[in-house]
Amino acid sequence: MAINKINFSKNELFTIIYIATPIAFSQLCQMAMGVTDTILLGHVNTDTLAIGGLSTNIFFSICIIFQSALSSAAILIAQFVGANEQKNVSKVYWTTYLFGIILCLPCFFVLCQTATLLRWTGEHSEEIITKSEHFMGILLWGVPPLLVGTGLLRVILPALNASKLLLYITPITALINGFLNAGFIYGLWGFPTMGLYGSALGTTITLWLSTLILFAVTHSKKELKPYLQPFRIDPSLLKPLARxxxxxxxxxxxxxxxxxxxxxxxxxxxxxxxxxxxxxxxxxxxxxxxxxxxxxxxxxxxxxxxxxxxxxxxxxxxxxxxxxxxxxxxxxxxxxxxxxxxxxxxxxxxxxxxxxxxxxxxxxxxxxxxxxxxxxxxxxxxxxxxxxxxxxxxxxxxxxxxxxxxxxxxxxxxxxxxxxxxxxxxxxxxxxxxxxxxxxxxxxxxxxxxxxxxxx
Known part of the structure; x- marks a missing residue:
């Protein structure tokens, strides 16, 4: 019995590390995206760096708050997987997309109050407030893919013991983000020169591309198809997801x-x-x-x-x-x-x-x-x-x-x-x-x- 307990502890510890490592790596890559944006904006001028850095920080902070609610899907899916009830996994998975879309609405509302938030924190420059509003107006298009796309899949994949996919996709996302931000900020490789707003556009496009890539790769894996098919939305699951x-x-x-x-x-x-x-x-x-x-x-x-x-x-x-x-x-x-x-x-x-x-x-x-x-x-x-x-x-x-x-x-x-x-x-x-x-x-x-x- 003691040997069995020791073996379980070793195996379980290995499984925890196996699940956690890709998640940590993907989060670090996401941080690297922010560092890249900061470096690229910093070479324009100080005001551009301040506006872009502040607006991006507000954007991701608010999105992460709403994104955390999607963790409820991981709880339900992991329990269904443990109970060997694959038929219920696909219902939770697809219904969570609907839950994510609903969460986008309050997230949009909060982010649209950027000017109010900045004034509340003591910012008095109307030029900075106006530019931040325009910057956020572009980033708002990135809310759906961040919440309903990569945000959802990042909590679903660990529940299906498939978090290793994040190891492959996230570095690619970081590279795409750097490429697009540099292109739109400085007008490189045929892109228009947009300065400050080029960073917002580059980040938004990156969020959509990363979602499409992660979604395509996830659904191409044979071992995951039994959990993700068929397409079924069960509105009754919205209550436990929200609760x-x-x-x-x-x-x-x-x-x-x-x-x-x-x-x-x-x-x-x-x-x-x-x-x-x-x-x-x-x-x-x-x-x-x-x-x-x-x-x-x-x-x-x-x-x-x-x-x-x-x-x-x-x-x-x-x-x-x-x-x-x-x-x-x-x-x-x-x-x-x-x-x-x-x-x-x-x-x-x-x-x-x-x-x-x-x-x-x-x-x-x-x-x-x-x-x-x-x-x-x-x-x-x-x-x-x-x-x-x-x-x-x-x-x-x-x-x-x-x-x-x-x-x-x-x-x-x-x-x-x-x-x-x-x-x-x-x-x-x-x-x-x-x-x-x-x-x-x-x-x-x-x-x-x-x-x-x-x-x-």
Whole structure:
């Protein structure tokens, strides 16, 4: 029996890594697209870089929030796969396209308020606001492929144990994006010279092309056809998709907006502090790709074992995922905490900016310390979703991120005069709270695995 448990743990750990690796890689490639756009726009002028970078950041942040609701499809599909109910997988798959189209509507509405958002954050230049609106007007055409296309397939493929397809498609997408952005921005290779707006057009076309390529490749795989055929839409599935997905959407919004508001608050401490804050944001976003990918794998594997009516394995898989993330992020924590100066040197082209360097080092050490809890909370939330538990975790997220994290970050930064490092300390404490609460909830819910009954 002990040998069987050890073998299961090894096999399950391998499966989690097998699912998570392509997801992490695809997310890094998507980040590379943003870096490419920044570099290309930066060679035009500073205003173009500022407008393009800000607008693109708003666009992807809002889209990611709504895109997270599609994770509900992965939960349902993984359970059906575990239960060997292939006939239901295709219904969920095709109905999720309808769910994604519905999500596009509120996403469009929020993105159309770009001018209001910019004024709200303190932007007073009407020229910048107007150009940002035009830039966003082009990017809006990229919402359908981002939500209903690549966004949907990126959550579906891991549930079908086919996330490796992302390894092939995402690098191609990054190359296409670089080619089209360079072409439209500078007028290369016969493209019209569009400057700032060329980046928006290049990114939008890339989103459509990547969706078409990923869709074509997915549907060409023989091993996936039994799950994707026949074409069937079941409107009755919209209710469970929304019941699971909307709380995930709110949880995602709570986390993303926490860091977005931290950036707004950082502007009040001057250019040096803001620059240091941006270095920390870039580092945290980069390292977060690891637990985020493991979280998706945990979501899928816990759902799969619940569907297979093996709740003990679901519990084991969840804790293996949490442990794997904690281990990896402990290593990341050690590296970041011990070598903050090296990280700052890589990020800053001018090492003579002494004040920025000092603040950045202080912030990065804080970021290093909360890497572990950030990794744990992300994967624990993913494991809870695998149990179809999304509403209570949403409440825990709101309390931890905003009731504790944001409140303390503002208190430390402005009342205790710790500046931007205080913002990060507060957020770190909020992440620690959600890590403890989410892990504790998963432990309690799976304490008696026989109670985790799969309902068809």
């Amino acid at each position: 699971l997905g909307l709380p995930i959407c709110v949880s995602s919004a709570a986390e993303i907006l926490l860091f977005l508001f931290a950036s707004f608050n950082a502007t009040q401490f001057g250019t040096s502090s803001l620059a240091a804050h941006q270095i920390a944001i870039s580092l945290a976003s980069f390292t977060f790709m690891i637990p985020l990918a493991i979280s998706q794998a945990a979501n899928v594997r816990v759902s799969y074992w619940i569907g297979a009516a093996k709740p003990y394995r679901a519990r084991k898989s969840g804790f293996l995922s949490i442990g794997l993330s904690a281990l990896i992020m402990s290593i990341v924590c050690t590296v970041v905490y011990l070598f903050p100066t090296s990280i700052v040197d890589i990020s800053l082209s001018n090492s003579n900016e002494t004040k920025t360097v000092e603040i950045a080092i202080a912030i990065i050490q804080v970021v290093g310390l909360f890497q572990i809890v950030d990794g744990i909370q992300s994967v624990a939330m993913g494991a809870l979703r695998g149990l179809k538990d999304t509403t209570i975790p949403m409440v825990l997220a709101l309390v931890s991120y905003w009731g504790i994290g944001y409140t303390l970050s503002v208190w430390f930064a402005f009342h205790w005069h710790w500046g931007v490092p205080g913002l990060w300390i507060g957020m770190g404490i909020g992440l620690a709270f959600i890590a403890i609460l989410a892990t504790g909830r998963f432990y309690l819910l799976t304490l008696h695995p026989r109670n985790l009954i799969y309902h068809k």
